[in-house]
Amino acid sequence: MTRRTTAKTLLAAVVATAFSAFTPAFAWEPTKTVEFIVPAGTGGGADQMARLVQSIIAKHNLMKQNMVVVNKGGGAGAEGFLEVKGAKGDPHKIIITLSNLFTTPMATGVPFNWKDLTPVRMLALDQFVLWVNKENPAKTAKEYIELVKKAGDGKMKMGGTGSKQEDQIITVALQKQTGAKFTYIPYKGGGEVATQLVGKHVDSSVNNPIEAVAQWRAGNLRPLCVFDNERMPYKNKVAGDMSWNDIPTCKEAGVDTDYVMLRGIFMAGGVSPDQVKYYVDLLEKVRQTPEWKKFMEDGAFNQTAITGKEYADWVAKAEKLHEGLMQEAGFMAKK
């Protein structure tokens, strides 16, 4: 075993040397510390993912240079995006996105657009689930919507993270689809929303799985439906005898609404294809590690991960979708 490993290592070394002798002209590699920008505060979903990627890269020695995570969450993420926009041609900065890539410029009028950046790859898609308190009499999404309608316009409270961002967009889409009217109450973070729902200060939430799973497992919350066009694939039991896979899609549940959030990586504009390829490959290696796979399952992520033109097209489509939703909701900044 040992001998074989040695032989393998030797072979790898030979190959590596051979490559390094020929490749400098083609393969680009970072020559200094890479900044991984998070356009949100410490502790949130994007921050966790960025720090996990950083940990995995460090643990498995996937990169020769260091990577540091830098939080630039000012102005609903505008601070981070503007920094990358301003760093044209700098290959040592990457940024992870939330839906604020689309919503922030639309809602605030801060001048940036994903086209100012270079798409690298999608890492995953974050799901949203409709949650109610366990004491809520509604057992299905349809029953809950009926309750909301019966209570009267604006009587039932939907808690969510931030304003004019993904949680409120979903709420508006849900209202449009079903005719029910909520009062939307914005909070600063997802964990806070889940707790407020347990304490019955709001009637429902559209938390990400990872934000609410602990309260679900403790029997305090009940998931009604997932805002995706397919069920989540994870069949391991999570809460009691329920798995993520047992949660119906909202379409199945009769309240046809879907929304997923991009967890993707971008670089500054004006970088070379070699440089993009380096990060595409690096992140592919990250995706193959057991740590990443476990994180995906814990957070019940949609593991769609695309690159290149396919990714850029996806982003362009998502932008259109957000534009439509934001316009309908009257969330666009006044020019």
Next chain:
Amino acid sequence: MQEIQSLMGGFAVAMSWFNLALMLAGVSLGVLIGVLPGLGGANGVAILLPLTFTMSQQPGGATSAIILLSCIYWGALFGGAITSILFNIPGEPWSVATTFDGYPLAQKGRAGAALTAAFTSSFIGALVAVILITFISPIIARFALRFGPPEFFSVYLLTFSAFVGMAKGAPFKTIAAMMTGFALAAVGIDTVTGQLRLTFEIPALLKGFDFLIAVIGLFGIGEILLTIEEGLEFKGAKAKLNMRVVLETWKELPRYWKTSIRSSAVGCLMGIVPGGATPASFMSYGLAKRMSRDGEEFGTGKVEGVVAPETAAHAAGTSALLPMLTLGVPGSPTAAVLLGGLLIWGLQPGPLLFVEKADFVWGLIASMYLGNIVGLIVVLTCVPLFASILRIPFAIIAPVILVICAIGAYTVHNSMFDVWLMLVFGVLGYVFKKLDYPMAPLVLALVLGDRAEDSFRQSMLGSQGDMGIFFANPLVGTITSAALLLLFWPLISRAIAIARGRNGRGG
């Protein structure tokens, strides 16, 4: 007494040589981080988080990892007091209230006493909080669930009210300073509408005014400017430099038992709710000033004025870990990073953590006892060392402080603009001092202004504009009434005095 058994199990986990060494390393590092203004516990823990990733993969490693990180947190809580007392520069937001009496004490040559009082009361506050966590955490966790937006607003109102009577100067100057603070707090994104406010399309203003930048400037730079004007030397240079000062201060401390108990209670409540260590320290200082016999002399260098905020800050900082573990809601920025850490290590904070990962939880709780003891020993033995910093000639130390402040201001957001901003705040601080405007209300409004505003508007959204929501249940009604009572206490006490036929100016 199942808790005692679990706790003993926890000590067995935490007591290994490896973990004790981690505690020592963590606390020392934390003190350093707390001393450097701007770096802060949250940043310090975030930077070290990736290091613990490998550690957490080994059996029992998650416990070691959280011990290391939480000890950095304890260290930062201890360390924040040091620069507040020596240089009037709060290293952490919750140490602002410590400067009010700590710095005057240092100027009187009693830096050692102030440091000892600060460290000892920090320890006591933390101890009370840990005992609370050990024995009644399930009850507390349920209590925290009762806090919705109206309850939070009433708590912030209580903090402001407890503090409002503090300034000795003209009431309108206090109001002017506080309103400036509110205005600064409003800059940046507004949580409730998602709109930018007061940014004037200047990218640097997008992130708003960070409390730390303002504090480093107003207090630190402002103080240096004043010292330059008054002659280039520290007034506290005669500080005693032996360990006797520790024992002497300890003899004095039992006198303030009432303040300690009150501050611990305030701190635990604010940590659990989770309101955070900063409001806890301000509220506790305000209450102590109102209720202590020497209240009038607060701000001139009373040991009791150091005991109150430090006890509360540490009690809050420690109990803030409870909502993080049981609810998955962080009670402080540092707890938020630790929470991220738990998720990365594959642990799921929430109601089941105590059941599923009892080893981890009780190991952590045991490490809170041990970490704080280790921390107390580390900082107390260093008291003479810290105090001796004041003997370095001002001409040498002032540039060093300036550089450290600038680095601190830069680190908060990695932004050069913040360094300039810090200098502007420094000049503002100097002007405030010269014109006799109080800075504390400005700082308080800056740190709590947007949170108070958010919770007020969330309440109004929920009640559709009905103010009655602040009296809608016994909990929120009691807190709101207490806040209003405190707010109008100067008027009420005067009315009582007049009714008794005495001179109304006494109170």
